[in-house]
Every structure is written in C-alpha cells, then in structure tokens.
Amino acid sequence: MYFKLATRNMKRSLKDYTIYFLTLVFGVCIFYTFNSIESQKVMMKLNEYQAQGFDRIEKVMGATSVFIACILGFLIIYANNYLIKRRKKEFGVYLTLGMEKGKISKILFVETIIIGIISLVIGLVIGIILSQGISVFTAKLFQVRLEQFKFIFSLAACIKTVTYFLIIYFIVFIFNTVSISKVQLINLLTQGKKNEKVKLKSIKWSVVVFILSVIILAAAYFKMLNMSLDILDADLLIPIILGIIGTFLFFFSLSGFFLKVFQYNKKRYFKDLNMFMLRQINSKINTTFVSMSFICLMLFISICTLAGGLGINKAINKDIRDLTHYDATLFGFGQVPIEKLLENNNIDINKYSNDYINYYTYTNEMGNDQMGIKDYLSKEAADKNKSYFEVAQNSTIPIMKLSDYNNVMKMLQKEGITLNKGEYAVFGDINTLMDGLKEALDNKTKIKVNGKILEPSKNPAMEITISNDLIKRNYCTFVVEDSLAEGLMPINSFLSLNYKGDKQQMEKTYTKDIRKVITDQKNGVMSITKERLLADSASLGAMISYLAIYIGVIFLITSAALLALQQLSESADNIERYKLLRKIGAEDNMINSSVLIQVGIYFMVPLSLALIHSLVGLKIAGQIVKIFGSVNILNHLLVTTIFIVIIYGGYFFATYSGVKKMIR
Structure with a gap:
C-alpha cells in the first residue's frame, strides 16, 4: 500500500521533484566521474613516477569526496525540506483522515528510496559516459598518449558512490521522521498563510547597516589588495573575516535598503506589481540573510577555484621545460x-x-x-x-x-x-x-x-x-x-x-644508488631528476585541475540549487497571494513579469556580489599562480563563465519555469 501511495504521490508531484531529481543526478554523475580517474591509467603507458602520481590523485580525490559528500548531503536535506514544506497541506489532510505520523514517514521513506534509486542509476550511467571523455583530458594533463581506448567502468568508484548516497538517504529518512513527528496539524494546514519573521524591522536601520556593510567590504578589499602574499601570515585572516562579516551584513540589510530606495521613487514603486514584489522580498529577509550569504561565498569560491586551479596547471606546464635542463x-x-x-x-x-x-x-x-x-x-x-x-x-x-x-x-x-x-x-x-x-x-x-x-x-x-x-x-x-x-x-x-648511455636505465640505477644519500637527513642533500620532475609536475597540475573543477562545479550546483529550491518554496507559500492578485485584476503577463524580476533578483544579487569579491580574489589567485609560473589567470575566466552560464543559467531558467507553472 505504501509503495502504491508513494508512487502515485510522486507522479502527481513530479513537477515538484524536478529540481531535486536533477540535483541528485548531477551530484551522482560528478561524484562517480572524479572518483573513477585512477582507473583510467590502464589505457596509458606510464612510468613508475606517473603511476605514483595517479595514486596520489586517487588519495586526494578520496579525501575531497568526503567533503563533497557532506556538501551534497546538506543540499539533499535542504531540498528534501522543501518537498516536505511544499506538501505540508497534503500531510495535514492525511492526519485529518486518521493516518498516523509514522505511516507518513514510511511513505516519505519509500518516495526517497524510489527517487534515490532512479537518480543513482541515471547519474551513474551519465557519469560512466562522461568518465570516458575525461580519460582523454587526463592523458593530456599527464602528457602521455592513450595506448588503446577502452571502455572503462570503475567498480570501486561505483561502490563508493552508492555507499555515500545510501548514507545520505538514510540521514534524510531520519530527518523526515523527526520533522514529521514534531509538526502540528494546525501548522500543516495553515503553513502557506504564514509570513517570515523580519529580523530588522526598521527600514532606516537597514540603510545604516547596508552602508556599514559596504564600508567593511571596502576595507577588506583595500587591505587584501595592499598586502604581500604570505599564506602563513595571520594578517591574511583579517580581510577574510572582514569580507565574511561584510557579506552577511550586506544581505541582512539588502531587502530593507532596496525597499527604501524604491519608496523614494513613488512612480516606480507603485508601477505594476513592484510594491507587491518588493514587499515579498522584504518579508523573506530572514531566509535571504542566511542562505544568500552562504550562496554568495560559495559562488565566490567556485569562481576563484575554477579560474585559479586551471591557471596553476597551465603555469606549471608552461615553465616545465626551463625547469628540466638537466637529467x-x-x-x-x-x-x-x-x-x-x-x-x-x-x-x-x-x-x-x-x-x-x-x-x-x-x-x-x-x-x-x-x-x-x-x-x-x-x-x-x-x-x-x-x-x-x-x-x-x-x-x-x-x-x-x-x-x-x-x-x-x-x-x-x-x-x-x-x-x-x-x-x-x-x-x-x-x-x-x-x-x-x-x-x-x-x-x-x-x-x-x-x-x-x-x-x-x-x-x-x-x-x-x-x-x-x-x-x-x-x-x-x-x-x-x-x-x-x-x-x-x-x-x-x-x-x-x-646521464650517459641508456637514460632510462641510468635513471633507475642513479635513483637507486642515490637514495641512501638523500634519505639521510644529516647530509642535507636532495635530488631532483628530470623524469621525476616531469611526472610530479604533470600529476600536481592534474590534481589541482581536477580539484578546481570538482569543488568549483559542486559549489556552483549547490548555490544554484539552493536558490532554486528557496524560490520554489516561497512561491508555494504565495500561491494564495497570486490568486488574490488575479481577483483584483492583475493580468498574467504582469504577474509573469513580476515573477521573472523576483527570481532574477534572487539569482543575480548573490552572483553580482560574488563577482565583485572575485575581482579581488582573482588578483590573489593570480599571485598564487605566479609562484608556479607567469600565466595570466584571466585567460581562464572563459571556462568559468561557460560553467556559470550552463549550470547557474540552467537552474535559473528551470526555477522561473517552475514558479510560473506553480502559480498559474
């Protein structure tokens, strides 16, 4: 019975699951792809040093995947919370008809398992296909040729992906059970009629806090741009902390500031549905303050990571010839x-x-x-x-x-x-x-x-x-x-x-003989061979590139998905308000325009501030890249822009379409 009811509910709520499902598929696909890199070495002829480089990448990717799994787990729980919130009235009807809360939790568990299995299968299939193309990119990074292209399936990466996501789904089940057990029937039935509690009630204070946030951010930018790059220097933490505080204060006061600015222009304020739209944004200041601040910081990290990581790889490979004059x-x-x-x-x-x-x-x-x-x-x-x-x-x-x-x-x-x-x-x-x-x-x-x-x-x-x-x-x-x-x-x-004679054989002989000298720390001597250096630089560049893409794309997906779910959740709460607008004569074109502007503001404001942060961040990233070689990091912004347009823009379009259908 539970399976049948859960399946019917999923079919009826398919449009609500779209963002959730796509996010799961993206997460599974990327997780498998980057954990299958080590298996690609079977297609390449590698020397001992290059094989060791692959092993290091596998270890780093494994450690990074734990962090990525935590990020995806948080995202899935947040998305699941949206689905519960979207269907609270439905659950209220179940309780009214006499269904126990434990049975509602079982229905949610079955739904989670169904969508989890479907997303795992589809995500793994896409990931397996994508990993075949990644092998060509890997060979290029390691500066080796593919001996023979083979279809590669990494059983270890598949098991790891399934295991991590099963753990996440189990945590989601626990979260659902606790969430359903604590709700009250009256809250389930009236959830859509409640407004967010506004933390900062005075619009004038919003303006003051907004100006203060701008001053703090300006101070952080100034200090960061006028200091030398010393990663071990504690002074580097000061502008970072100021930047974080300034970002949180910026979004804490943003809605009230926007409202105050528009209220000065009465003609624009009362035009079309601007007053309704601005009041909607202002009423969500609590959610905006918390989520948008983190989203902005994640977008900032994503932009700098993608551009900086790819720039470092380019710098390492650009100078490697000058760094290997000798054997x-x-x-x-x-x-x-x-x-x-x-x-x-x-x-x-x-x-x-x-x-x-x-x-x-x-x-x-x-x-x-x-x-x-x-x-x-x-x-x-x-x-x-x-x-x-x-x-x-x-x-x-x-x-x-x-x-x-x-x-x-x-x-x-x-x-x-x-x-x-x-x-x-x-x-x-x-x-x-x-x-x-x-x-x-x-x-x-x-x-x-x-x-x-x-x-x-x-x-x-x-x-x-x-x-x-x-x-x-x-x-x-x-x-x-x-x-x-x-x-x-x-x-x-x-x-x-x-070396004299056969260089490959002499490399092995020299490395074996010299090991006893360089391993004795009393001697204070190190050895750097050309073959080892070429392999290490290639593996380091590949590792940094993969980490940059892995972390950057996951943060980008997380940011976009959070914004999408936030907007869908808010629109679900506001359906009655949009019905009321229609009753008082608002046309569909006017409502759609209001929705587009509101969704656009939610997506563009954190991205805009993240881009401003990135102007400073990329300068610092450029200084880090200089350590590895003279490469202009701005040349890699095109790749970053492509990722943003495809992923962030795709979520924006899906959100706008979803909200428009929801309130229709």
Missing part, C-alpha cells in the same frame, strides 16, 4: 661538498655521467654589504612586485662566481659572459621580475660585495634557470669575479648532470 640535480644547503659526500658513500659520479658541474651560491655578510631584492629594485618596481614574499620581506640577493655561471651556460650550450674589474651581472628566472632587474641595471645601481663597490656591466639582465626545480624561485642573483666571492659564506650547493 638530474643534487641540491645541498650551505657548504655541502656534494662530490666529497658522494665519494664517502662509495658513489662515483662518473658512473652515471661524463657531463656534470658543481657550483655554489653565496651570501654577502660583510658589514652592511648585504642587499635585499626590494632595495635593489626601484620603488615603482618593488611596489609592482610586492605580492612576492621575497620582495615584501626584502630577502638577501645571493651571489655566484663568474666561473660557475659560465660553466652552467656552457652546459646549457649558451654563451658565457665577461666582467671587467669592478663590475657585476644579474640573472634570475622569474619572468615578471625581469623588467625590474633591467631597470636597476639601466639606473646604474651599485652594489657592495666583500667590501668593494661594483657597478653594473654591459651584460643585460639574463633569464636563466640554473637547476632542476618544481617551480622557478630565483628572484635575482649577482654574478661577480671569482676573487670577490672568496671568503663569502655558501648558502646553496648544486651538482647538475646529464
């Missing part, structure tokens, strides 16, 4: 005699290479001889690049011997340089800082090394990467005559080499 680089802190260290561990470097160099960088600690990067740059260049931590902290510029520099250039098959007595040269590998270094040379900026004043040579500022590394981190290095570096303290030592 391997050994890196030591301080005056680590790397060749001697290898010899003490019975490792002969000639076994692996006939082409290698050993070189150092030094620090200038003679009295006041040290020069920081901020001091070396002009004031304008320092301000322009203050987002770099080293520039903001005025980090000391290291020094390199002329002979070491020329040896590096010879190994890179590039021309060396010459220095006259009393001259120095400059090189770095951060593209956006090169103009500042050139300007310093043009300004004839003098430096002091080992007590002697040096002038810039005629050599231009050179953009050179001197060792294998995951990211470019050499902001500036001075090149001086060898005699001037005598007595200076070494801060870093390098040994770069190119």
Whole structure:
C-alpha cells in the first residue's frame, strides 16, 4: 500500500521533484566521474613516477569526496525540506483522515528510496559516459598518449558512490521522521498563510547597516589588495573575516535598503506589481540573510577555484621545460661538498655521467654589504612586485662566481659572459621580475660585495634557470669575479648532470644508488631528476585541475540549487497571494513579469556580489599562480563563465519555469 501511495504521490508531484531529481543526478554523475580517474591509467603507458602520481590523485580525490559528500548531503536535506514544506497541506489532510505520523514517514521513506534509486542509476550511467571523455583530458594533463581506448567502468568508484548516497538517504529518512513527528496539524494546514519573521524591522536601520556593510567590504578589499602574499601570515585572516562579516551584513540589510530606495521613487514603486514584489522580498529577509550569504561565498569560491586551479596547471606546464635542463640535480644547503659526500658513500659520479658541474651560491655578510631584492629594485618596481614574499620581506640577493655561471651556460650550450674589474651581472628566472632587474641595471645601481663597490656591466639582465626545480624561485642573483666571492659564506650547493648511455636505465640505477644519500637527513642533500620532475609536475597540475573543477562545479550546483529550491518554496507559500492578485485584476503577463524580476533578483544579487569579491580574489589567485609560473589567470575566466552560464543559467531558467507553472 505504501509503495502504491508513494508512487502515485510522486507522479502527481513530479513537477515538484524536478529540481531535486536533477540535483541528485548531477551530484551522482560528478561524484562517480572524479572518483573513477585512477582507473583510467590502464589505457596509458606510464612510468613508475606517473603511476605514483595517479595514486596520489586517487588519495586526494578520496579525501575531497568526503567533503563533497557532506556538501551534497546538506543540499539533499535542504531540498528534501522543501518537498516536505511544499506538501505540508497534503500531510495535514492525511492526519485529518486518521493516518498516523509514522505511516507518513514510511511513505516519505519509500518516495526517497524510489527517487534515490532512479537518480543513482541515471547519474551513474551519465557519469560512466562522461568518465570516458575525461580519460582523454587526463592523458593530456599527464602528457602521455592513450595506448588503446577502452571502455572503462570503475567498480570501486561505483561502490563508493552508492555507499555515500545510501548514507545520505538514510540521514534524510531520519530527518523526515523527526520533522514529521514534531509538526502540528494546525501548522500543516495553515503553513502557506504564514509570513517570515523580519529580523530588522526598521527600514532606516537597514540603510545604516547596508552602508556599514559596504564600508567593511571596502576595507577588506583595500587591505587584501595592499598586502604581500604570505599564506602563513595571520594578517591574511583579517580581510577574510572582514569580507565574511561584510557579506552577511550586506544581505541582512539588502531587502530593507532596496525597499527604501524604491519608496523614494513613488512612480516606480507603485508601477505594476513592484510594491507587491518588493514587499515579498522584504518579508523573506530572514531566509535571504542566511542562505544568500552562504550562496554568495560559495559562488565566490567556485569562481576563484575554477579560474585559479586551471591557471596553476597551465603555469606549471608552461615553465616545465626551463625547469628540466638537466637529467638530474643534487641540491645541498650551505657548504655541502656534494662530490666529497658522494665519494664517502662509495658513489662515483662518473658512473652515471661524463657531463656534470658543481657550483655554489653565496651570501654577502660583510658589514652592511648585504642587499635585499626590494632595495635593489626601484620603488615603482618593488611596489609592482610586492605580492612576492621575497620582495615584501626584502630577502638577501645571493651571489655566484663568474666561473660557475659560465660553466652552467656552457652546459646549457649558451654563451658565457665577461666582467671587467669592478663590475657585476644579474640573472634570475622569474619572468615578471625581469623588467625590474633591467631597470636597476639601466639606473646604474651599485652594489657592495666583500667590501668593494661594483657597478653594473654591459651584460643585460639574463633569464636563466640554473637547476632542476618544481617551480622557478630565483628572484635575482649577482654574478661577480671569482676573487670577490672568496671568503663569502655558501648558502646553496648544486651538482647538475646529464646521464650517459641508456637514460632510462641510468635513471633507475642513479635513483637507486642515490637514495641512501638523500634519505639521510644529516647530509642535507636532495635530488631532483628530470623524469621525476616531469611526472610530479604533470600529476600536481592534474590534481589541482581536477580539484578546481570538482569543488568549483559542486559549489556552483549547490548555490544554484539552493536558490532554486528557496524560490520554489516561497512561491508555494504565495500561491494564495497570486490568486488574490488575479481577483483584483492583475493580468498574467504582469504577474509573469513580476515573477521573472523576483527570481532574477534572487539569482543575480548573490552572483553580482560574488563577482565583485572575485575581482579581488582573482588578483590573489593570480599571485598564487605566479609562484608556479607567469600565466595570466584571466585567460581562464572563459571556462568559468561557460560553467556559470550552463549550470547557474540552467537552474535559473528551470526555477522561473517552475514558479510560473506553480502559480498559474
């Protein structure tokens, strides 16, 4: 009986389940797709490092999926709450006819199971199809070819998806049971005739709070835009907290502010159904304050995550060639005699290479001889690049011997340089800082090394990467005559080499032999091989890209679905009011126009503020991307815009159509 009644109720309330059903399908599809990435490696020929990269992505996606499951669980419970609210009058009739609350809960449980099974099946089918296309994208990110395209079904991802959603549906069942057990019959029958309690009754106070929120947000923007990027700095939390507080106050006062502004324009206020529409928005200020604030912040995170994540992946892959000039680089802190260290561990470097160099960088600690990067740059260049931590902290510029520099250039098959007595040269590998270094040379900026004043040579500022590394981190290095570096303290030592013979076999031999040296922390030495670096950068880029898309799309769907359900719920409560409008002569076109504007305001206001937040957020995201490479993050806004138009715009259109049909 319960199954038959639940099935009949679902057919009758099919239009109410549309948004709920689509959200479930989207959630299942995306959840399966991003948890099936690891299974795609069977189509690719991967080396040991690339296989390890896939394993890391699987672990990160698994941990992220727990967070995503919590977000989707909250969304499904919220959506289910809308369905209960939409049907409270129906449940009131059941109770009036003598049905027990426990039996109503059983009916809801059967409905939840039915729609859950249908959405799981459809979502998994779409996810399986979508994951086949993702495999091509994965191969591109890992810079490998698909050996043979195969149809892939990930049983592990399927089991994980079904398990997580069964847990969510069980929680929904408990929520439904508790919700139904607490309601009273009079509330069920009169739910649609109740208004929201307005927290902020005074419209004048709304205006005051609105202005205060704008001031707080402006202060947050100003502080964020005028600070260096130091993720470990607690000062970064101040503008974040101000931004959150400002956002909540903005939506807390928004309805009253809108109402006050329109009341000044009597002609517009009394035109058509504007007065009714504005009063409707104002009466929902409590719901608007809570949900719209979170929705705005989620949209902001979604925009910045999508654009920033894709930008980081592009930056990593763009600079990887400059970061892998050698087959391997050994890196030591301080005056680590790397060749001697290898010899003490019975490792002969000639076994692996006939082409290698050993070189150092030094620090200038003679009295006041040290020069920081901020001091070396002009004031304008320092301000322009203050987002770099080293520039903001005025980090000391290291020094390199002329002979070491020329040896590096010879190994890179590039021309060396010459220095006259009393001259120095400059090189770095951060593209956006090169103009500042050139300007310093043009300004004839003098430096002091080992007590002697040096002038810039005629050599231009050179953009050179001197060792294998995951990211470019050499902001500036001075090149001086060898005699001037005598007595200076070494801060870093390098040994770069190119393998001889079969490079793949030599990579395995070198990696195996060198492991005992680098695992001993007392030695203070690290090894970065070209093959490992290529695999790590590809896996890191893929991981960041997938996380950006995964989190960004889920937040976008959640935001749009919450707004849609909120509007459908409000319209369900207002059906009697729209009937009354028709009775007093309001035409359907006028009512539809009012609905379009109201739904548009609910969708556009949080998106608009999120876009304003994103102007600042993307600047910070751009600074983070700079750490990995010189890429313009704005180039990835097109992809973000496409996601917003398809998902957010789709939910807007579905909501408007649903509300219009509901009040018809």
